[in-house]
Amino acid sequence: MNLASVSRAEADSLLPTYDRHRVLFTRGRGVYLWDANGKRYLDFLSGIGVNALGHRHPAVRRAIRTQSDKLIHISNLYFHEYQSELAKQLTKTSGLDRAFFCNSGTEAWEGALKIARAHASAGKNNGSRTKWRILVLENSFHGRTFGSLATTGQPKYRAPFEPLVPGIRFVKFNDVGDLERQFDASVCAVGIETIQGEGGVRPVSKEFLKAARRLTRRHGALLLLDEIQCGLGRTGRHFAYQHYGITPDLVTVAKPIAAGLPLGAILTTNKAASCIHPGMHGTTFGGGPLACAVALEVQRVTNGLLTHIERLGRYFRSHLETLKFKHKGIVEVRGMGLMIGMELESADRAKAIVVHLLDHGVLINRTHNTVLRFLPPYIIEKSHVNQVIRLLDSSLSEHAVSTSSRGRG
Numbered sequence: 001m002n003l004a005s006v007s008r009a010e011a012d013s014l015l016p017t018y019d020r021h022r023v024l025f026t027r028g029r030g031v032y033l034w035d036a037n038g039k040r041y042l043d044f045l046s047g048i049g050v051n052a053l054g055h056r057h058p059a060v061r062r063a064i065r066t067q068s069d070k071l072i073h074i075s076n077l078y079f080h081e082y083q084s085e086l087a088k089q090l091t092k093t094s095g096l097d098r099a100f101f102c103n104s105g106t107e108a109w110e111g112a113l114k115i116a117r118a119h120a121s122a123g124k125n126n127g128s129r130t131k132w133r134i135l136v137l138e139n140s141f142h143g144r145t146f147g148s149l150a151t152t153g154q155p156k157y158r159a160p161f162e163p164l165v166p167g168i169r170f171v172k173f174n175d176v177g178d179l180e181r182q183f184d185a186s187v188c189a190v191g192i193e194t195i196q197g198e199g200g201v202r203p204v205s206k207e208f209l210k211a212a213r214r215l216t217r218r219h220g221a222l223l224l225l226d227e228i229q230c231g232l233g234r235t236g237r238h239f240a241y242q243h244y245g246i247t248p249d250l251v252t253v254a255k256p257i258a259a260g261l262p263l264g265a266i267l268t269t270n271k272a273a274s275c276i277h278p279g280m281h282g283t284t285f286g287g288g289p290l291a292c293a294v295a296l297e298v299q300r301v302t303n304g305l306l307t308h309i310e311r312l313g314r315y316f317r318s319h320l321e322t323l324k325f326k327h328k329g330i331v332e333v334r335g336m337g338l339m340i341g342m343e344l345e346s347a348d349r350a351k352a353i354v355v356h357l358l359d360h361g362v363l364i365n366r367t368h369n370t371v372l373r374f375l376p377p378y379i380i381e382k383s384h385v386n387q388v389i390r391l392l393d394s395s396l397s398e399h400a401v402s403t404s405s406r407g408r409g
């Protein structure tokens with residue numbers, strides 16, 4: 001089995017959904033991956049924020065081994081011991097009351113939208129006007145299923161599948177005036193990524209998030225935060241909203257929660273959860289014993305890494321800022337903790353740099369065309385950052401502004 005035969009077989013047998021880089025990975029350890037030719041790569045993307053503890057972390061391997069020897073799946077018709085334990089962990093760190101476990105980010109966000117509607121329709125019995133509209137942000141990304149897609153503020157993702165779920169309105173990013181203008185009595189929820197990930201690593205402003213909190217609270221609507229990419233330690237705190245001094249009514253998490261096993265979660269208040277009754281929502285696979293047992297270990301290890309994430313993030317960003325002074329065509333360095341974006345002026349240059357880094361054994365990706373995105377595992381050390389900075393420095397020189405404007409890559 002080699003890259004050529006695998007890619008040929010995929011071309012003949014899979015839906016053509018992915019434009020993959022031409023690398024066939026066969027194993028990983030810590031912050032490194034190896035391809036089929038034995039070439040080593042430093043992983044600064046961690047499966048788009050999933051492999052937060054790197055590859056083959058001993059605690060994850062131990063939990064998988066132990067739990068898979070006991071029980072992998074039972075369905076949600078019966079009890080197992082880990083869902084409530086994990087819920088207790090996550091409610092303690094989030095300041096919320098209850099959890100629902102599912103399989104992925106988009107499924108968590110779908111559930112969040114359903115809770116927003118159900119909460120509003122339960123409130124109708126009190127004689128209040130019907131609330132059904134959901135305000136979300138331009139440039140956002142919430143997933144690929146219909147509700148998540150309907151709330152994703154990037155037309156390129158929605159257009160082929162319209163008409164989507166009705167009742168969604170898009171607010172200009174960080175524009176408090178636009179939020180206030182669009183907020184009326186028909187709004188049942190405001191949904192926000194605390195840091196837009198796919199949209200180019202853009203943190204929501206404190207002023208905007210506080211305005212959303214104030215308006216939703218005043219009008220009995222829910223504040224839903226999507227922390228599927230930025231939550232669970234990525235920013236150096238358990239949740240990115242903890243940098244803002246607010247607590248939402250609901251937050252969704254997924255990617256790093258079980259370090260690579262499919263799991264997502266909705267965390268919410270008792271009040272919002274009171275609209276849910278048996279049979280209203282559910283999943284076959286979500287919250288199985290294997291994924292939950294692993295997630296418990298991941299949370300335990302992550303708890304001990306928060307300060308490290310914060311420190312390494314600061315170190316990494318300061319070196320990226322130095323590159324910004326040195327090289328033309330870098331617009332901005334953004335992010336928190338180990339969720340970092342470097343925006344370039346040129347999409348072609350960003351593309352060429354991602355390929356250059358890949359060729360030289362470092363994995364990052366490009367999002368929103370012009371933004372280099374870094375989502376390294378929480379276990380990186382300064383030496384790994386130094387290696388990436390050195391390579392970026394030479395790559396930025398090699399693909400300097402004058403050459404990139406000729407449209408390379």
Ligand SMILES: Cc1ncc(COP(=O)(O)O)c(C=O)c1O
Nearest residue numbers: 104105106141142143197228229
């Ligand atoms: C902020 C955010 N929300 C939702 C999703 C969808 O998650 P999934 O791909 O697990 O469905 C993603 C995935 O990139 C995301 O970054």
